[in-house]
Amino acid sequence: MAETVPDSVADPEIRAERAFLAHARAALARMHEDVVTTQSVQDSAEDADYTLINRILDMDRQRRAAALVDLPDVPLFFGRLEYPPGAVYEDDPSAGSGAGDGTGPAAHIRTPDADRVYIGRRHVHDGLGDPLVIDWRAPISAAFYRAGPADPQGVLRRRRYGFSDTAELTAYEDEPLAAAHPGPPAAAPAGEDTLADRLLHAEIERPRTGPMRDIVATIQPEQDDLVRAPLRPTLCVQGAPGTGKTAVGLHRIAYLLYTERDRLRRDGGVAIIGPNRSFLSYIRRVLPALGEVGVRQTTIDELAARVPVRRTEDPEAERVKGDARMAEVIRRDLWSLPTPPEDTLVVERGSRRWRLPADELAEVLAELRTRDMAYGAGPNLLLHRIAHLLMRRIENSGESVDSGTLSALRRNRTVSAAVRAMWPKADPVRLVLGLLTDPDRLARAAEGILTPEEQRSVLLPGRPRGPKSARWSLADLALIDEAAGLIERPDTLGHIVVDEAQDLSPMQCRVVARRCARGSLTVLGDIAQATSPSAVDRWETLLAHLGQPDARLAVLDRGFRVPAQIIDFAARLLPEIAPGLGRPTGVRQGAGALRVTAARPDEKAGALVAACRDALAGEGSVGVITAEADAPALAERLRAEGLPTALVGETEDALEAARLVCVPATLAKGLEFDAVVVDEPARIAAAEARGLNRLYVVLTRAVTRLHIVHSRPLPAALAAYAGETAASAG
Numbered sequence: 158m159a160e161t162v163p164d165s166v167a168d169p170e171i172r173a174e175r176a177f178l179a180h181a182r183a184a185l186a187r188m189h190e191d192v193v194t195t196q197s198v199q200d201s202a203e204d205a206d207y208t209l210i211n212r213i214l215d216m217d218r219q220r221r222a223a224a225l226v227d228l229p230d231v232p233l234f235f236g237r238l239e240y241p242p243g244a245v246y247e248d249d250p251s252a253g254s255g256a257g258d259g260t261g262p263a264a265h266i267r268t269p270d271a272d273r274v275y276i277g278r279r280h281v282h283d284g285l286g287d288p289l290v291i292d293w294r295a296p297i298s299a300a301f302y303r304a305g306p307a308d309p310q311g312v313l314r315r316r317r318y319g320f321s322d323t324a325e326l327t328a329y330e331d332e333p334l335a336a337a338h339p340g341p342p343a344a345a346p347a348g349e350d351t352l353a354d355r356l357l358h359a360e361i362e363r364p365r366t367g368p369m370r371d372i373v374a375t376i377q378p379e380q381d382d383l384v385r386a387p388l389r390p391t392l393c394v395q396g397a398p399g400t401g402k403t404a405v406g407l408h409r410i411a412y413l414l415y416t417e418r419d420r421l422r423r424d425g426g427v428a429i430i431g432p433n434r435s436f437l438s439y440i441r442r443v444l445p446a447l448g449e450v451g452v453r454q455t456t457i458d459e460l461a462a463r464v465p466v467r468r469t470e471d472p473e474a475e476r477v478k479g480d481a482r483m484a485e486v487i488r489r490d491l492w493s494l495p496t497p498p499e500d501t502l503v504v505e506r507g508s509r510r511w512r513l514p515a516d517e518l519a520e521v522l523a524e525l526r527t528r529d530m531a532y533g534a535g536p537n538l539l540l541h542r543i544a545h546l547l548m549r550r551i552e553n554s555g556e557s558v559d560s561g562t563l564s565a566l567r568r569n570r571t572v573s574a575a576v577r578a579m580w581p582k583a584d585p586v587r588l589v590l591g592l593l594t595d596p597d598r599l600a601r602a603a604e605g606i607l608t609p610e611e612q613r614s615v616l617l618p619g620r621p622r623g624p625k626s627a628r629w630s631l632a633d634l635a636l637i638d639e640a641a642g643l644i645e646r647p648d649t650l651g652h653i654v655v656d657e658a659q660d661l662s663p664m665q666c667r668v669v670a671r672r673c674a675r676g677s678l679t680v681l682g683d684i685a686q687a688t689s690p691s692a693v694d695r696w697e698t699l700l701a702h703l704g705q706p707d708a709r710l711a712v713l714d715r716g717f718r719v720p721a722q723i724i725d726f727a728a729r730l731l732p733e734i735a736p737g738l739g740r741p742t743g744v745r746q747g748a749g750a751l752r753v754t755a756a757r758p759d760e761k762a763g764a765l766v767a768a769c770r771d772a773l774a775g776e777g778s779v780g781v782i783t784a785e786a787d788a789p790a791l792a793e794r795l796r797a798e799g800l801p802t803a804l805v806g807e808t809e810d811a812l813e814a815a816r817l818v819c820v821p822a823t824l825a826k827g828l829e830f831d832a833v834v835v836d837e838p839a840r841i842a843a844a845e846a847r848g849l850n851r852l853y854v855v856l857t858r859a860v861t862r863l864h865i866v867h868s869r870p871l872p873a874a875l876a877a878y879a880g881e882t883a884a885s886a887g
């Protein structure tokens with residue numbers, strides 16, 4: 158039966174576990190010391206090769222040293238599995254670092270009753286190389302997350318540990334899994350949580366003070382299945398708010414780097430793409446806490462940034478510019494540049510002239526155009542082909558040629574000029590500028606693809622004279638990236654995790670796809686949270702644009718972040734915003750988590766300030782979320798009321814700058830706060846075409862309490878609920 162031990166040093170079992178934890182910490186410190194003090198190949202070598210080798214070794218050493226830093230407030234292990242004796246360790250138990258006397262760490266993990274495997278954030282071994290703590294990503298650790306009485310996976314017993322805030326081991330609970338330990342299966346008595354549940358709930362409810370934390374001690378079986386899914390095929394996770402998609406994506410990166418590090422490094426590394434900088438700042442500490450420091454964290458806009466963004470796109474233009482048809486318009490425009498010559502090419506060499514007729518040159522050009530190659534590779538190939546044809550002419554005429562003839566012809570100015578005229582150089586920014594400022598040119602490229610209205614909608618405002626004076630939008634970046642990708646293939650990555658992927662336009666999907674030519678993707682998102690005008694409404698469509706039609710599609714629907722009462726409230730919007738999606742469930746109840754305050758218009762500001770004060774009286778972070786246009790004024794108002802308030806989007810570290818954070822609804826995606834105050838849902842819903850989707854995002858950011866303050870009527874689906882609640886309360 159499940160057994161919980163209170164926090165007590167009198168308990169010999171806790172004393173033994175604490176002693177083992179101390180051994181493991183000492184061993185980790187030694188491992189760190191060993192890495193730091195390792196000599197480079199040859200310190201004083203001046204030889205460039207040695208310098209390079211030393212530099213590479215140094216970088217690797219720094220990475221390994223960073224991965225071995227002991228974080229004082231993070232427990233070194235969080236669980237233990239017991240297997241039958243001899244199932245894990247083959248050697249004689251007395252031969253380990255217990256020095257044969259049956260004491261010490263080795264004796265603790267190889268007992269006469271069981272082989273014990275401690276599971277932690279990283280691998281720790283003793284001075285003899287015997288493992289003390291096994292990395293949570295190792296194959297043997299999977300059973301910690303997945304084994305159960307119905308499928309013990311060879312495990313006799315699972316132990317979970319409770320720790321204090323200062324990472325002191327204070328409790329444990331054993332869960333018998335296989336028959337070797339007599340007793341009924343480890344189900345908690347009805348209505349009672351197991352330690353596993355309590356640890357999970359405590360972990361989720363631990364007040365937030367800064368960026369997101371890892372969840373490695375409490376990954377749930379359905380999440381573990383996704384974390385440990387193989388690199389291929391591409392994995393796509395549809396998950397309701399707070400089901401752990403972001404957490405899964407980050408832990409999956411750490412897992413893939415553990416299992417496929419060399420391959421991923423060879424293929425260009427790993428990147429995670431998030432919706433904006435505030436979000437990246439929020440998740441930035443998770444991977445380093447898991448020992449992974451070399452992962453690129455970026456946004457689509459940064460990936461595609463070739464010009465500064467100076468304009469917000471009109472929604473209709475954003476929709477058209479995000480549409481995959483734009484790829485064909487750009488392709489046509491680019492490939493309209495190569496032009497067959499009108500005249501014979503005449504090249505002088507010494508006293509003689511050599512001719513290539515226009516039709517022969519046109520044939521060469523036509524043949525090259527049929528090849529699957531980047532546009533930018535064309536001039537060189539064309540130059541080579543023309544030089545070759547000329548050389549054959551010279552040869553056939555009986556003149557002697559040698560190895561220098563071909564290179565001389567390739568350098569010949571007349572030949573180069575002909576190549577430039579036939580295959581003009583293309584610059585992605587100038588190409589898109591030309592296309593979006595010249596209606597006739599656009600009409601030629603878009604004929605039969607975009608309607609005349611659509612063509613008008615995508616033209617750039619004003620009359621920019623050059624790339625620098627143009628006022629580019631985010632949607633333009635994807636067009637420029639498309640052109641750039643046609644001209645020269647970009648560097649690719651081994652694996653890309655895309656979070657909040659539901660918001661990608663088809664053209665933005667292509668930005669990702671062309672950087673993942675040989676690699677694979679992890680695609681995370683929630684169709685119900687799609688707010689961009691050019692978002693698609695089915696994963697199958699999005700995956701096709703990402704070039705991953707065969708991806709595995711998985712669903713997460715157990716909400717960990719948001720109490721059930723709040724999820725049920727927000728889910729009332731689902732039939733309207735995502736009719737095909739199932740309703741999520743909340744794993745935590747949290748009665749009284751939801752409050753709705755209807756205020757008179759002249760009293761609303763005061764009610765909002767009061768709601769914020771009230772929320773601040775509790776522990777942890779408080780987010781007050783409002784329509785984007787209202788955010789700066791609200792932050793000012795709160796500051797004027799004496800409440801230190803940070804404004805998300807104003808500075809990158811806003812989430813850590815104050816306990817009370819004012820969040821424009823447009824930047825709330827992916828974030829969470831212990832308590833959330835929502836200002837005027839109707840204004841958030843009315844601010845954009847997919848305003849109800851935005852509201853759904855906003856309503857699902859709270860971990861413990863959600864307080865809605867409004868003076869305008871709530872959107873219909875929510876008004877009914879608020880009315881019911883008021884009626885039942887009355």
Ligand SMILES: Nc1ncnc2c1ncn2[C@@H]1O[C@H](COP(=O)(O)OP(=O)(O)OP(=O)(O)O)[C@@H](O)[C@H]1O
Binds near residue numbers: 371380397398826
């Ligand atoms: N297994 C778990 N153990 C502990 N905490 C968890 C677990 N799974 C999720 N959480 C917590 O729940 C919260 C929500 O997780 P996360 O942000 O990954 O969800 P999400 O699906 O990406 O949400 P959204 O769609 O709203 O962005 C986070 O605080 C996360 O740490």
